[in-house]
Amino acid sequence: MTGPDTVRWRLDLAYAGADFSGWATQPGLRTVQGTLEHWIGQVLRLGGPASLVCAGRTDAGVHARGQVAHLDLPAEVDATVLVRRLGRVLPPDLIVRSVTRAPDGFDARFAATWRRYCYRMSDTPTDPLHSPMVARVRGPIDVAAIDAAAPRLLGLHDFAAFCKHREGASTIRTLQQVRAELVPPPAGAGPAEVPLGGHIAITVRADAFCHSMVRSLVGALWTVGTGRQPASWLDELLATRTRPSTIQVMPANGLTLEEVGYADDLADRVQQSRRMRTADELTATEDDDD
Amino acid sequence: MTGPDTVRWRLDLAYAGADFSGWATQPGLRTVQGTLEHWIGQVLRLGGPASLVCAGRTDAGVHARGQVAHLDLPAEVDATVLVRRLGRVLPPDLIVRSVTRAPDGFDARFAATWRRYCYRMSDTPTDPLHSPMVARVRGPIDVAAIDAAAPRLLGLHDFAAFCKHREGASTIRTLQQVRAELVPPPAGAGPAEVPLGGHIAITVRADAFCHSMVRSLVGALWTVGTGRQPASWLDELLATRTRPSTIQVMPANGLTLEEVGYADDLADRVQQSRRMRTADELTATEDDDD
Numbered sequence: 001m002t003g004p005d006t007v008r009w010r011l012d013l014a015y016a017g018a019d020f021s022g023w024a025t026q027p028g029l030r031t032v033q034g035t036l037e038h039w040i041g042q043v044l045r046l047g048g049p050a051s052l053v054c055a056g057r058t059d060a061g062v063h064a065r066g067q068v069a070h071l072d073l074p075a076e077v078d079a080t081v082l083v084r085r086l087g088r089v090l091p092p093d094l095i096v097r098s099v100t101r102a103p104d105g106f107d108a109r110f111a112a113t114w115r116r117y118c119y120r121m122s123d124t125p126t127d128p129l130h131s132p133m134v135a136r137v138r139g140p141i142d143v144a145a146i147d148a149a150a151p152r153l154l155g156l157h158d159f160a161a162f163c164k165h166r167e168g169a170s171t172i173r174t175l176q177q178v179r180a181e182l183v184p185p186p187a188g189a190g191p192a193e194v195p196l197g198g199h200i201a202i203t204v205r206a207d208a209f210c211h212s213m214v215r216s217l218v219g220a221l222w223t224v225g226t227g228r229q230p231a232s233w234l235d236e237l238l239a240t241r242t243r244p245s246t247i248q249v250m251p252a253n254g255l256t257l258e259e260v261g262y263a264d265d266l267a268d269r270v271q272q273s274r275r276m277r278t279a280d281e282l283t284a285t286e287d288d289d290d
Numbered sequence: 291m292t293g294p295d296t297v298r299w300r301l302d303l304a305y306a307g308a309d310f311s312g313w314a315t316q317p318g319l320r321t322v323q324g325t326l327e328h329w330i331g332q333v334l335r336l337g338g339p340a341s342l343v344c345a346g347r348t349d350a351g352v353h354a355r356g357q358v359a360h361l362d363l364p365a366e367v368d369a370t371v372l373v374r375r376l377g378r379v380l381p382p383d384l385i386v387r388s389v390t391r392a393p394d395g396f397d398a399r400f401a402a403t404w405r406r407y408c409y410r411m412s413d414t415p416t417d418p419l420h421s422p423m424v425a426r427v428r429g430p431i432d433v434a435a436i437d438a439a440a441p442r443l444l445g446l447h448d449f450a451a452f453c454k455h456r457e458g459a460s461t462i463r464t465l466q467q468v469r470a471e472l473v474p475p476p477a478g479a480g481p482a483e484v485p486l487g488g489h490i491a492i493t494v495r496a497d498a499f500c501h502s503m504v505r506s507l508v509g510a511l512w513t514v515g516t517g518r519q520p521a522s523w524l525d526e527l528l529a530t531r532t533r534p535s536t537i538q539v540m541p542a543n544g545l546t547l548e549e550v551g552y553a554d555d556l557a558d559r560v561q562q563s564r565r566m567r568t569a570d571e572l573t574a575t576e577d578d579d580d
Contacts, residue, residue, distance in 0.1 A: 014418050118478075125386075129423045131383065190549055191302060195387075196304060258480060
């Protein structure tokens with residue numbers, strides 16, 4: 001909570017997930033939150049680590065280019081100093097894109113109205129320079145079949161079949177966008193006669209995601225794309241109340257949190273999010289965003 | 291040399307350089323050549339490692355998307371089997387893009403008429419997912435100043451100022467292309483209001499490069515781009531016969547061998563390359579391509 005002597009800041013962050021044990025601080029492990037809180041405390045001489053709240057708690061190996069976090073700091077702290085000093089000490093796989101004064105009522109988690117993720121995968125060898133962000137999976141994959149089947153998942157559903165069960169936590173979410181496309185290999189990379197494979201990018205956007213939900217959704221779409229299940233299987237999954245063992249949770253390295261959207265009317269949104277979530281999720285020990 | 295019972299194959303290769311100690315086999319180190327020769331020997335049960343010759347011997351940390359190598363194998367070996375088996379055993383940072391029967395007279399090194407490299411650098415934090423291929427350097431850098439000054443380096447020159455001196459080796463080369471451009475950050479990566487920095491890509495193409503020549507050329511251009519030397523300094527460097535300490539050899543992780551070009555009339559070209567080079571470079575213990 002911000003008091004009269006504190007100011008809330010919004011941090012826009014990007015990181016490569018490979019060498020992090022996910023977002024959330026864990027003793028003895030290199031995490032995004034732990035690294036940031038440590039260095040913010042150091043460069044501002046706070047006498048201890050800072051305390052960050054993020055929009056989507058990413059798992060180990062998951063990347064982010066559009067992660068958002070908030071942070072309350074004593075009113076006298078100068079944000080330009082913070083950005084400059086962090087730029088000197090942070091490792092190359094973790095970038096603070098910007099630190100801006102948060103508007104009234106801003107909360108990185110509860111004021112968010114949507115999260116957009118991209119999952120990248122390939123069934124052929126792709127550009128090794130992009131391999132950290134593209135999961136190598138079994139194929140062949142029919143991208144058009146995925147893109148045609150995906151809209152069945154859109155809208156307000158109970159996504160229990162795609163979520164790790166957590167006692168008392170709701171799995172009802174609104175999937176706002178899902179599409180699959182083929183991304184060609186980079187132009188001019190080696191001889192044109194010997195093309196490197198491109199990759200498949202699956203974009204999903206929802207108000208929020210349960211734990212491992214994106215990777216389970218992509219796993220189901222991948223299964224349809226390989227022809228092992230028909231598109232109608234997705235409807236069956238949406239009608240299921242527990243996660244079936246037939247859904248593959250795809251590898252973490254293909255997943256990137258690309259962007260988080262916020263409401264214009266922040267205070268209303270925070271109230272609404274808290275109402276919807278306090279009863280179920282906040283009783284759980286972990287945040288449930290993927 | 292190919293005999294009546296052997297067939298020469300052309301391999302098109304791509305690799306991420308970070309975890310390799312360069313191309314050339316070195317005892318006890320993980321190298322691209324060593325890894326490939328080992329696995330080709332294994333999957334074809336040759337009873338020992340194969341023997342590869344490449345177009346450009348890349349240094350430790352340097353990447354490639356268009357490396358070319360040749361390999362002589364017993365006539366009975368099936369190349370489709372080789373590609374399939376290598377795809378199963380090679381690590382994700384090393385890809386055989388294709389194995390094709392080499393035309394008569396083909397030699398990956400001596401039949402090459404040009405090599406194209408790209409050097410990527412940034413003076414601001416860039417997309418951490420692309421950080422393995424973009425060198426972080428001091429700025430601010432004026433890309434337009436680099437692009438305007440670069441043509442002074444074009445043509446046939448003695449590039450001694452840009453080459454690690456090697457007794458008896460020629461440093462005369464023809465620089466066929468050099469340009470600098472700003473590559474924007476990937477679209478849709480995070481919120482548009484908080485852009486990630488793009489990077490500067492410097493493309494150079496020459497008949498061949500001396501050892502560390504690309505990274506020295508880029509170092510000189512970077513110095514001009516930061517305003518610490520005028521464009522005319524490049525002319526002075528071309529008139530110098532030893533490498534001055536003022537030229538920065540840029541970090542390896544920004545460099546990628548993108549493509550190698552071959553003559554249509556291969557036999558003539560091999561003869562010509564050997565004539566030009568045998569006297570000087572082949573007496574040296576190392577190949578001198580960067």
